[in-house]
Amino acid sequence: MTEKIFYLNQEKTTLETTVSQVRKGKGKIGLSFPQTIFFPEGGGQPADRGLIQGERWWMQVEETREEDGEIWHWGKIEGREPVGGEKVVMHVDEEWRRLMCEQHTAQHLFSAVLERDYALSTTGFSILPDRIKIEVPCQDELSPLLLNDVEAKVRAFIRERLPVRVYWENACTRIVEIPGLDRNPCGGLHVKDTGYIGCFAIVRFYRKNRDFWRIEFLAGGKLEKAFREGVKTLDTLHTMLGNDLVEGATRLVEKRENLEEEVRNLREELNETRALLLENQAETKVEGKSIVRSLSCDFEDLRMIVKKLQEKGISSLLYNDKGQLVSCALSPSWGEKVGALLAECGFRGTRTPHFAQGKIENMAQFLDLLQKM
Ligand SMILES: [Zn+2]
Structure with a gap:
């Protein structure tokens, strides 16, 4: 049983005592003493914080818990390992x-x-x-x-x-x-x-x-x-947004919306140009015009370009370096062949006889097989 000095004399925030027991667990050391000034957590109130100092070691107390009347002080030890019976000085963090x-x-x-x-x-x-x-x-x-x-x-x-x-x-x-x-x-x-x-x-x-x-x-x-902290945050916001914070924030939101609109338009234009370039590179085969290409763009762009090529009457299979892939087959035979290869190479996503979008596990194997086809 640990004597609870924090109940007898709450003002006492320093105490000399001796180590009773030492425990180890989860990379920390647990110490118990005949008496303590550390309040253990309980009833909604967090445990005390503070320091326990021995000869050539000290411990910042991170947790204090009571188990069957014994109060355990847990933390990481700096210095040598403490032993039972040795003298220590406890300091409770008074501010906390x-x-x-x-x-x-x-x-x-x-x-x-x-x-x-x-x-x-x-x-x-x-x-x-x-x-x-x-x-x-x-x-x-x-x-x-x-x-x-x-x-x-x-x-x-x-x-x-x-x-x-x-x-x-x-x-x-x-x-x-x-x-x-x-x-x-x-x-x-x-x-x-x-x-x-x-x-x-x-x-x-x-x-x-x-x-x-x-x-x-x-x-x-x-x-x-x-x-x-609130006053400090307000000061920072006033410096950034002016005296009227609501007006300043509204201005920012409008600006962001305009920028997003601009980005959407630029993306549309860029993908239009990409589709035009790919259209010129498409090969004409028995099953119609088609193209297979790797592009350094994200999934959403791949989808947009494939759609634009579809509108131009071109079957396409586009992928990026993240293993994402989108394909659209205008002829049933091309769709069938691509579908079979995708299934063989661990494709995950949505697939219909004409359309596929998702991720492929083994892109190199897939491309190799596609080339042979
Ligand atoms: Zn109370």
């Missing part, structure tokens, strides 16, 4: 811990307001890298007006600096209480009073399915970071 506590406590407050004033319960909670989401069972519509109200109430409770009390109801049940507002069993870590949350904003809400809504929010340092 603070951000997680802010989000988690904000969720308590947010869910409490939803429950108390709107009879909306919370059935799921998770902290994602760029947002925090809760799940709320509700078949009715959730209006922006209602959520604006909730947001305002949460902000008012933040300003009130309500205490966040944590105590053990019995040996197994840890209670987190914001007096008069919220009382829930919870194993996570929290700020001391609601004032430490700092700021709060609902950033998105949408219906997940018939029975559930998802509401996404940000609080404290995470909200400040998202705001700063």
